[in-house]
Amino acid sequence: xxxxNAPPSWELFHIxxxxxxxxxxxxxxxxxxxxxxxxxxxxxxANILRMALLRDPKVxxxxxxxxxxxxHDFVLKIQxxxxxxxxxxxxxxxxxxxxxxxxxKLKFENEILMxxxxxxxxxxxxxxx
Amino acid sequence: MSPTELKRSRVxxxxxxxxxxxxxxxxxxxxxxxxxxxxxxxxxxxxxSFDINITSLDPMxxxxxxxxxxxxxxxxxxRIMISEIPTLAIERVYVAxxxxxxxxxxxxxxxxxxPIRADARLFEYxxxxxxxxxxxxxxxxxxxxxxxRNPAAPDDTVDPYxxxxxxxxxxxxxxxxxxxxxxxxxxxxxxxxxxxxxxxTKLRPGQAVKCELHCQKGIGKSHAKWSPVATASYxxxxxxxxxxxxVGAAETEAFRKCFPEGVIGVAKNADGEPEAYVxxxxxxxxxxxxxxxxxxxxxxxxxxxxNHFLYTVESTGIYDPHVIVxxxxxxxxxxxxxxxxxxxxxxxxxxxx
Numbered sequence: 001x002x003x004x005n006a007p008p009s010w011e012l013f014h015i016x017x018x019x020x021x022x023x024x025x026x027x028x029x030x031x032x033x034x035x036x037x038x039x040x041x042x043x044x045x046a047n048i049l050r051m052a053l054l055r056d057p058k059v060x061x062x063x064x065x066x067x068x069x070x071x072h073d074f075v076l077k078i079q080x081x082x083x084x085x086x087x088x089x090x091x092x093x094x095x096x097x098x099x100x101x102x103x104x105k106l107k108f109e110n111e112i113l114m115x116x117x118x119x120x121x122x123x124x125x126x127x128x129x
Numbered sequence: 130m131s132p133t134e135l136k137r138s139r140v141x142x143x144x145x146x147x148x149x150x151x152x153x154x155x156x157x158x159x160x161x162x163x164x165x166x167x168x169x170x171x172x173x174x175x176x177x178s179f180d181i182n183i184t185s186l187d188p189m190x191x192x193x194x195x196x197x198x199x200x201x202x203x204x205x206x207x208r209i210m211i212s213e214i215p216t217l218a219i220e221r222v223y224v225a226x227x228x229x230x231x232x233x234x235x236x237x238x239x240x241x242x243x244p245i246r247a248d249a250r251l252f253e254y255x256x257x258x259x260x261x262x263x264x265x266x267x268x269x270x271x272x273x274x275x276x277x278r279n280p281a282a283p284d285d286t287v288d289p290y291x292x293x294x295x296x297x298x299x300x301x302x303x304x305x306x307x308x309x310x311x312x313x314x315x316x317x318x319x320x321x322x323x324x325x326x327x328x329x330t331k332l333r334p335g336q337a338v339k340c341e342l343h344c345q346k347g348i349g350k351s352h353a354k355w356s357p358v359a360t361a362s363y364x365x366x367x368x369x370x371x372x373x374x375x376v377g378a379a380e381t382e383a384f385r386k387c388f389p390e391g392v393i394g395v396a397k398n399a400d401g402e403p404e405a406y407v408x409x410x411x412x413x414x415x416x417x418x419x420x421x422x423x424x425x426x427x428x429x430x431x432x433x434x435x436n437h438f439l440y441t442v443e444s445t446g447i448y449d450p451h452v453i454v455x456x457x458x459x460x461x462x463x464x465x466x467x468x469x470x471x472x473x474x475x476x477x478x479x480x481x482x
Contacts, residue, residue, distance in 0.1 A: 009351035010257055021471035038468075044208045045464055051201040055170040057156040091472055098465040099172050100202070104195075105458035107181050111193070112451045115183040 012072050013040050024087065033061070033079035034086040042066070046074040052093035058084050139432035140365060144420040152199055152435060184439075191450035194366070195438045203363055203438045209457040210361040212349035215249040216447050217268055217320075218242075219342045219354075226339040229298075231330040236338070239330070241354045243300050244323040244445040245270075245344055251314060255345040264309025268320055268344040271306055274298045275339075276332035289331075298338050301325035323446035357453050359443040365433035367413040373428040374398070375405040380424070387419035388412075411439070 015021060019039060027033035038045065046064040053062035061079040078086040135141070141148045156169045180196040195203060222237040231239075247268060255266045276295045289296045300322035307315070330338065349356030369392070375384045376398065384405045385393040394408035415433065419425050444450040 008257065009347070012350050013348075020474060021467065022475050024475050041464075042208075044205045044213070044461075045468070047201040048199075048205050048461075051152075051199045052170070054155040057169045087472065087475065091469070094465055094469050094472065096170055096172070098462065098469070100170075100175055100198075101458055101461050101465065103172070103176055103179065104181070104198070104202070105455060105462070107179065108193075108451075108454060108458065111181045111183050112186070112455075115186055119186075 007070075015039050027077075027079075030079055032082055032085065033077065036076045036078070036086075036090065037073060038076065039073050041074060042072060043074075046076065048097060049076060049090075049093060052097045053078060053089060055096070056089050056092060059089050135432070138435055139368065140435050142415060142417055142420075142431040142433070144417060144426070149435075154199065154436075186451060188449060189444050189446060191440075191442045191444075191454065193440050193442075193454075195363075195440060197436050198438070199436070200438075203440075205461055206454070206457050207361050207363055207440075209460050210358050210442060210453055211356055213460050214357050214448075214453060214456050215254075215346050215348050216355050216357045217245050217247045217249050217252065217344045217346055218352070219245065219270070220255070220345040220347065221343040223341040223343070224339075225341070226337050228336040229330050229332045229338055236330060236340075240272075240342055241352075243303075243327055243329075244447050245320065246318070246323050246447055247315070247320040247344070248318075248448075249346050252346045254347070262343060264311055266345060267308065268311065269306040269308055270303045270320075270342040270344065271340075272298065272302050272304075272329075272342065273337075273339045274302045274332065275337040276334055278334045293332075293334055295332060297331050298329045299325065300327035300329065302329075303342065357445060357447050357456075358450075359445050361440070361442045361453070363438040363440045365435060366437035366439055367410045367415050368432045368434055369393075369407045369410050369413065370430040370432065371405070371407065371428065372430055375425070375428060376402050378403050381405040383422070384419070384425060387422065387425065388416075389414055 021039055023037045023039075025035045025037075027035065043066065046066070050062050050064050053059045058081045059078065060081060061077065064074050064076045066074045076090075078089060080086055080089050130139075136149050137153050140150055175197075178197040180194075182194040182196070184192045184194065186192075195206075219237075219241045222233075222240055224233050224236070227233055227236060229236075245268070252268075253266045255262070274295050276293050279292055279294045282291045282293075286292055295302075303322055305320045307320075311320070332338065347355040369388075375381055381393075381395045381403050385395060387393075389412050391409050392407070392413045394406050395403050396406060398404040415431060417431060419429055420431070440454075442450045442453055444453060448456070
């Protein structure tokens with residue numbers, strides 16, 4: 001692979017040494033606002049985070065962008081009400097998301113089991129009659 | 130349905146545009162006036178409203194409905210199924226002999242796209258730094274195909290499959306060479322291509338393909354060959370509302386013809402006249418043909434239910450399709466957990482909040 005100029009495939013998920021997954025810069029002009037940079041993440045996570053943040057009444061603003069298409073990072077801007085902080089609402093949002101997705105998984109696996117047993121029942125009825 | 134509710138929960142289709150596309154299920158966007166405008170999220174409320182219905186499941190394809198989730202969650206599942214579930218695929222091809230017409234690199238590319246049935250959860254990623262292949266990160270397959278004239282072929286045949294032996298090299302020619310723990314771990318489910326009839330290349334007498342194939346673990350993000358799905362997609366549930374009755378033989382027939390077969394049914398109403406009714410909106414393609422007819426434009430409303438997603442997941446055969454969805458949930462859960470861990474580090478480093 002040394003004779004091609006393609007970027008190495010691990011660039012999509014490998015965080016360079018000494019860098020942190022999430023970094024935060026506090027906004028100097030807007031009260032209770034901060035910009036978070038997430039390394040090696042894409043729209044998948046960015047969009048569900050934005051959605052989870054907007055569901056929180058304490059969040060005044062939440063938006064994300066992918067600054068460059070060839071860099072696998074995104075930035076997320078959050079402004080909150082004065083009784084909380086951007087990092088606090090972000091933490092709450094991730095907890096809510098985790099609960100939600102775990103519930104989706106549980107429900108899905110349940111439904112698959114139930115579908116399987118329904119099919120089994122149907123075939124056994126077919127055989128019986 | 131109240132106009133606010135319609136705006137909040139439905140995407141509306143008009144003759145020349147689509148309106149109310151984005152979700153408004155956030156606090157502060159809608160005031161319904163009946164005291165029910167608390168749109169902040171709670172797990173209990175979510176558990177009550179969320180629903181999944183499996184509509185069909187076979188070894189290759191799964192269709193199901195996911196109801197009452199935000200589009201971003203639905204889309205995260207779709208994106209992860211396509212690009213972030215690990216599988217095994219041929220990553221390195223060591224060519225000992227290739228005298229056929231197909232060049233080495235084209236052959237290697239074709240081989241890479243063949244789905245290999247092996248549970249990637251039992252393997253590790255190949256470490257690019259150490260470049261060491263072990264039984265934990267590499268599966269070895271062999272191809273040794275040599276084309277010869279078939280002495281038993283009838284004299285008058287022109288069929289190359291009869292005239293020559295090994296005229297076509299297919300995925301059936303790939304043989305697994307177990308390494309280390311693999312022989313025991315995969316004794317019941319031996320590693321092999323998902324289907325045995327994938328044509329790789331064709332040979333003429335005297336030509337041969339002989340190579341060693343190394344499969345590695347990877348994700349669809351870095352190359353589509355690692356994607357476990359042929360397609361994973363969703364669409365919103367179509368909804369057709371008749372605002373005024375459509376009555377009469379000619380009218381109902383014209384109306385029925387505006388939609389795909391089976392969407393609109395016709396039944397006798399109380400007066401004994403034929404009247405159109407919505408039979409199965411799921412089958413509708415939302416072509417909006419009906420809005421082109423002036424006599425129907427005001428009698429029907431086409432909408433899509435914004436939080437009702439109809440998924441179709443078609444596996445490449447490596448995993449069962451429902452396993453792919455469950456794994457997508459696991460990947461998403463891992464992402465959230467990794468993020469929570471990283472968030473702790475952000476504060477621990479003493480950044481002023």
